[in-house]
Amino acid sequence: MANAEVMRGDDAMRECIDHCMACHRVCLETLADCLKRGSRLAEPGPLRLLMDCVDICETSARFMLRGSNLHSRTCFACAEVCAACATACEELGDEGLMEACADACRSCEESCRGMSGGVMPQPLNPEAAQRFADLPA
Amino acid sequence: MANAEVMRGDDAMRECIDHCMACHRVCLETLADCLKRGSRLAEPGPLRLLMDCVDICETSARFMLRGSNLHSRTCFACAEVCAACATACEELGDEGLMEACADACRSCEESCRGMSGGVMPQPLNPEAAQRFADLPA
Amino acid sequence: MANAEVMRGDDAMRECIDHCMACHRVCLETLADCLKRGSRLAEPGPLRLLMDCVDICETSARFMLRGSNLHSRTCFACAEVCAACATACEELGDEGLMEACADACRSCEESCRGMSGGVMPQPLNPEAAQRFADLPA
Amino acid sequence: MANAEVMRGDDAMRECIDHCMACHRVCLETLADCLKRGSRLAEPGPLRLLMDCVDICETSARFMLRGSNLHSRTCFACAEVCAACATACEELGDEGLMEACADACRSCEESCRGMSGGVMPQPLNPEAAQRFADLPA
Numbered sequence: 001m002a003n004a005e006v007m008r009g010d011d012a013m014r015e016c017i018d019h020c021m022a023c024h025r026v027c028l029e030t031l032a033d034c035l036k037r038g039s040r041l042a043e044p045g046p047l048r049l050l051m052d053c054v055d056i057c058e059t060s061a062r063f064m065l066r067g068s069n070l071h072s073r074t075c076f077a078c079a080e081v082c083a084a085c086a087t088a089c090e091e092l093g094d095e096g097l098m099e100a101c102a103d104a105c106r107s108c109e110e111s112c113r114g115m116s117g118g119v120m121p122q123p124l125n126p127e128a129a130q131r132f133a134d135l136p137a
Numbered sequence: 138m139a140n141a142e143v144m145r146g147d148d149a150m151r152e153c154i155d156h157c158m159a160c161h162r163v164c165l166e167t168l169a170d171c172l173k174r175g176s177r178l179a180e181p182g183p184l185r186l187l188m189d190c191v192d193i194c195e196t197s198a199r200f201m202l203r204g205s206n207l208h209s210r211t212c213f214a215c216a217e218v219c220a221a222c223a224t225a226c227e228e229l230g231d232e233g234l235m236e237a238c239a240d241a242c243r244s245c246e247e248s249c250r251g252m253s254g255g256v257m258p259q260p261l262n263p264e265a266a267q268r269f270a271d272l273p274a
Numbered sequence: 275m276a277n278a279e280v281m282r283g284d285d286a287m288r289e290c291i292d293h294c295m296a297c298h299r300v301c302l303e304t305l306a307d308c309l310k311r312g313s314r315l316a317e318p319g320p321l322r323l324l325m326d327c328v329d330i331c332e333t334s335a336r337f338m339l340r341g342s343n344l345h346s347r348t349c350f351a352c353a354e355v356c357a358a359c360a361t362a363c364e365e366l367g368d369e370g371l372m373e374a375c376a377d378a379c380r381s382c383e384e385s386c387r388g389m390s391g392g393v394m395p396q397p398l399n400p401e402a403a404q405r406f407a408d409l410p411a
Numbered sequence: 412m413a414n415a416e417v418m419r420g421d422d423a424m425r426e427c428i429d430h431c432m433a434c435h436r437v438c439l440e441t442l443a444d445c446l447k448r449g450s451r452l453a454e455p456g457p458l459r460l461l462m463d464c465v466d467i468c469e470t471s472a473r474f475m476l477r478g479s480n481l482h483s484r485t486c487f488a489c490a491e492v493c494a495a496c497a498t499a500c501e502e503l504g505d506e507g508l509m510e511a512c513a514d515a516c517r518s519c520e521e522s523c524r525g526m527s528g529g530v531m532p533q534p535l536n537p538e539a540a541q542r543f544a545d546l547p548a
Binding site: 154156162165166168169173191195198199202203231 | 291295299300302303305306310328335336338339341
Binding site for chain 4: 325
C-alpha cells in the first residue's frame, strides 16, 4: 500500500464489504421474519426485493473480497437494489425487523454508491426512461 | 401475456436466462480445467474473472427467474463481466475449454446487454474515466 | 478417461449436475409463481423450502462442476432438501408450477442420493476416521 | 423464546452463523491472496477447497438465517468441507493468510459439527420414518 490515498480507498472498500455482509444478513433475517408473520408483510414485492438484496449483496461482497476490478459494476447494481429494498421496508412500517432492515439497506446503498463511481443509469430512449420512472424510488 | 410485444420481451428474457446459466456452467468447468492444467492458465487475472463470471451469471439468472424488475442492473453488471472474461479467455488461446468459454461469455454478454437497456457507464470525472480506461476490454 | 467404470461414474455426475441445475431453475420459477398467486401457496414452509432448494442445488452443482471430491457431502444435503421440497409441492397440489417442481425435485433427489454414496453423519469409528485421513491434503 | 434450553439452542445457532460468515469471508480473502502470491499456494487442491468452503459456508449461513429446519444437513456438509480446508491451509504453512484461514475453518467446523448433531428432523409419518431409515449410515 503505497500512499494515503490508496489507503483511504482500501478503507472505503473494507467498509463497503462490511455493509454488504451486514445487509445480506439482516435481509435474510427479515425475510424469515416476514414469512413467520405473514399477512401484508408477505406481499410479493417486498419478499422479492429482500431475496434480490440478499443475492446482490453477497455477489458484491465477493467481488470486493476477491479484489476484482469490476466491483464497480456489482456495487452499482447493489446500490440500486438496496435503495429499492430500503424504500419497500420503510413503507411497510415498524413491524418486526423492517426498520433495522431499511437502515442496513440505506447504509449499504450509500457505501456501494461510493464504490460504483462512473456507472450511471442513462435512459437511452423514451421506453427505457419510462421503465426507470416506474422503478421503485 | 397480453400482446406480441410482451411476448417478444418474455422470449428475450427466457433466452437471456439460458445464456446466463450456460455461461455460469462453462465458466465453472473452465475454472476446474485451468486448475488441473496449471501453468499460465492458472494466472490470477483469468481465474478471478472466471469466478466473477460464475457469481454474476448466477445472480443475473436469479433476478430474471424471480421476475425482479431490477434485473436490468444485474444484467448490466453481467454483460460487463462477461465481456472481460471473454477477452481473457480469447487471449489465453485455444487450450482446453477456453474457446467454448469465450463463446459462452460473448453470447451471454450480448443477451445481457440487450436486457440492461438504459444503464451505461458514464465516467463522471477524470479519475473515474481513467479507471474505466484501465479496465479489461 | 481410462475405462468403462469411470465413464459410468462421469456420466452419472453429468446427469446429476443437469438435475441440480434444472431443479434450481424450476424452484426459482415456482417461488416467483407462488408470490404472484399469493394465498396458501405463499405459506412460510413451502417458500422457505423452495429457497433452501435453490441454494443447495446451486452449491451442489458447483461442487460437481468444479470437480470437488467433497461433492458427496453437498449431494447428500441436496437430496434431503429436494425430498422435503418435493413433498411440500405435492401437498400443495396441482396449482401453477407445483407439479413440475415436485417432479424436478424428485429427479434431483434420486440423482443426488446416488452421488452421496459414502456419506455418514456420524464419523466416530475407525472407518470414518480413515476417510477423514484420506481427505485431500 | 420460552425457556433457557431453547435460548441456549438459539445462541448456539447465532454463534454458528457468525462462524460461517467469518469463514466465508476469510476464505475469499485467502483465495485472492493465493492468486496474488502464485507459486505453490495456487495449487489446484487448496484453491478448489477454498472455493468449496466459500460456497458451503454461505449456504449453511443462509439456511440458519432463514430458520430452515434442514440446516443440520447443510451444517454437516459445511463441517466436513471446513475440516478439509483447514487441513489444507495448515499444510501450506504460515504464508499470507493461511493461518488465519485455518483458524476460521476450525472454528466453523466445530460449530457446524455441533449444529449437525442429530442430522435428523422429526420423522412425521411412517413414510418419512422409512425414508430416514434408508438414509446412508
